[in-house]
Amino acid sequence: MSSTTPAPIIDTVPRTGPDRGWVSWAIRHLRADAMRTSDTHLHKVHLPGCDRVDLYLKDESTHPTGSLKHRLARSLFLYGLCNGVIGPETTVVEASSGSTAVSEAHFARMLGVPFVAVMADSTSPEKIALIEREGGTCHLVADAGAVYEVAQRLAEASGGLYLDQFSNAERATDWRGNNNIAESIFEQLALEAHPVPTWVVVGAGTGGTSATIGRYVRYLALETRVCVVDPEGSAFLPAWQGDASPAAARGSRIEGIGRPRVEPSFLPAVVDRMLGVPDAASLAAMRFLRERTGIHAGPSTGTNVYGALFLACEMERAGESGSIVSLVCDRGDRYELTYGCEDWLLERGLDVAPSLPVVESAWDKGIWLG
CATH class of the missing domain: 3.40.50.1100 (Rossmann fold)
Incomplete structure (x- = not known):
């Protein structure tokens, strides 16, 4: 009778991602916000x-x-956390007409991560002030159609994440x-x-x-x-x-x-x-x-x-x-x-x-x- 040797288990070095303890802490904070609001x-x-x-x-x-964007912003952050792409040092970048960025800046401050909003320079001054009050940074562009590309570029340059509400809104909810x-x-x-x-x-x-x-x-x-x-x-x-x-x-x-x-x-x-x-x-x-x-x-x-x-x-x-x-x-x-x-x-x-x-x-x- 011939004997066979079982194939060995292939063990690899785990990929480095956000600390799971921090991710659990962050998700708990976002879910607590949902319970309150x-x-x-x-x-x-x-x-x-x-x-x-x-x-x-x-x-x-x-x-x-x-x-209304409070719901979307929370969902986008949860989506990023559960997909393993937001960690405690991640710079979060978004293209926005203002209201989503206000809400995202709020959640970024809650989690202690940097936030940058890319918006048209025609955005109302009140919205800009609200984003800055939440600790976010506003990057204004002359062409509203350029916000997507600029946000992607800033995220890549910082090693951060472009949340991309326009692509992810329907899948994050x-x-x-x-x-x-x-x-x-x-x-x-x-x-x-x-x-x-x-x-x-x-x-x-x-x-x-x-x-x-x-x-x-x-x-x-x-x-x-x-x-x-x-x-x-x-x-x-x-x-x-x-x-x-x-x-x-x-x-x-x-x-x-x-x-x-x-x-x-x-x-x-x-x-x-x-x-x-x-x-x-x-x-x-x-x-x-x-x-x-x-x-x-x-x-x-x-x-x-x-x-x-x-x-x-x-x-x-x-x-x-x-x-x-x-x-x-x-x-x-x-x-x-x-x-x-x-x-x-x-x-x-x-x-x-x-x-x-x-x-x-x-x-x-x-x-x-x-």
Whole structure:
């Protein structure tokens, strides 16, 4: 009989990565933040002109860092930690229009790692100040379309990590649940007259929010439809309509949403409808919302509200009952020197006056003018 010799075990020197004890400590701190701040208010807003339609605004501005991006930033850091690419000495770099960077700077300070935000030099001064207050460094560029390349280059030069929210937003968030924004919305609606909304209306910056909500409603076989509202100059709407070359878009003047290119995290197949919203109309709705409800929000919230009012009037006209949910994305005090300043608006040819009657008619009468 012949005998065989078992193949030897191949043992290798372990790769050097972040200390597991530190990673566990960091994850515990991020999860503790989630326990403290996971839920935000869901405001029910009365529309006098749309008796059949209940409008809800989920106020993401109440997060500690003041915006919807608090959820995304925490998820991106957890994604990096659990993938073994963030350690105690890692310089974290991000390309941002501001709000994500504010939240990421907050978590970087919590973990004691350096943070650099690459942003267009048109970013509101208030956002820049918030990032610096959290200990982050701001690297400003003249061309908004260059933020990706510059962020990648700075990360490589420092031996750090480019978080790349625009590619990783849809994969870093657990869309099946785990207290994501979709799960939170539906839990808060459970006892309402229309617990399964007809529409959820959101803007797209990375595309991660629409991807999460679109996947979630399909996962639970809900009839809710997702509408993405898109500002002027964004590449998302042309791409969704089938434009083969949306890369030519100039980018958005509404901070936080709309991009000059179609971001990898934007998943058009889970979006049921898109509405293009004029920039001045976004600002008119932002201003009207504050006057009527006291909710002082930023311009992307105005885009959401304008789109939600259009859909509410459409439902009212069709005799359809139901609910619509949208988001308060961030705080209006971040824009006092820009979108909240009449001179700044006039310099950019943004006249909100023609759009105010449209918003008022939709709100008070349920009639869409135009």
